[in-house]
Amino acid sequence: MSVSYPDLNLTNFPESVDTFVQMLNIVASDYATLSEYQSAMEEGNVVKANTALSNMVDGVKKILTADKINKIFDSIEALQRFLSTDIVPYIAQLQSNWQSEVDKFAYRGVYSSSTTYYKNNIVSYTIEAHTYLYINISSQSKSVPPTDSTVWQQFTVVGAQGLTGDAMSFLYEWNNATQYTPQDCVSYNGKLWGCVSANQNSAPSSSNNKWKVVMEISPTRYPIQSNTPSDQENGDIWFQVV
Incomplete structure (x- = not known):
């Protein structure tokens, strides 16, 4: 019986994976035993019917009973509930968390010591007339300048000065x-x-x-x-x- 869905007493999902009998086709040699089984069921003699079934080779794999069908129904119902109540909300939460992180990859303008910055925020900062881009690599910071490499990582690097061009x-x-x-x-x-x-x-x-x-x-x-x-x-x- 499922612990999560006690009203579905023929399935063990999602606590464990259900197992099912692999059904087989009836063959010609089963005809006599099958007739005996059918007659016993028509008489309402379940004991006699089960005896006939036990005499058939792989009989339990050849007769589809209500319990077998209902177990399939319960398993499908449990799977649908698990998908809608557990999997879908879980994926939605992961997507929300990821979007929250992506949104932090935002340019916050020129660095300000009065602003609280979060991980992946990007700012510009000028040092000796050169402006650089920095990304925050800590969880949260305030009043920590981009020159602090424990909190910020430089995005841009100034290369060597190129040759002066002549106008044509x-x-x-x-x-x-x-x-x-x-x-x-x-x-x-x-x-x-x-x-x-x-x-x-x-x-x-x-x-x-x-x-x-x-x-x-x-x-x-x-x-x-x-x-x-x-x-x-x-x-x-x-x-x-x-």
């Missing part, structure tokens, strides 16, 4: 009449070129050391030139140099 001036399509100086940028033959040394009437090319390729462009899609492109189709866009 885009002068549209290359023109043989224009005097170019270093850092001038032009479009020519499907590429953007940067001027390396001063020049005039020296067309950009891979063999011309006065120019260096900056990037590939798609002149057939968005050409930049003074005259209407010859291969333009209806709806295409081009930028006219004026």
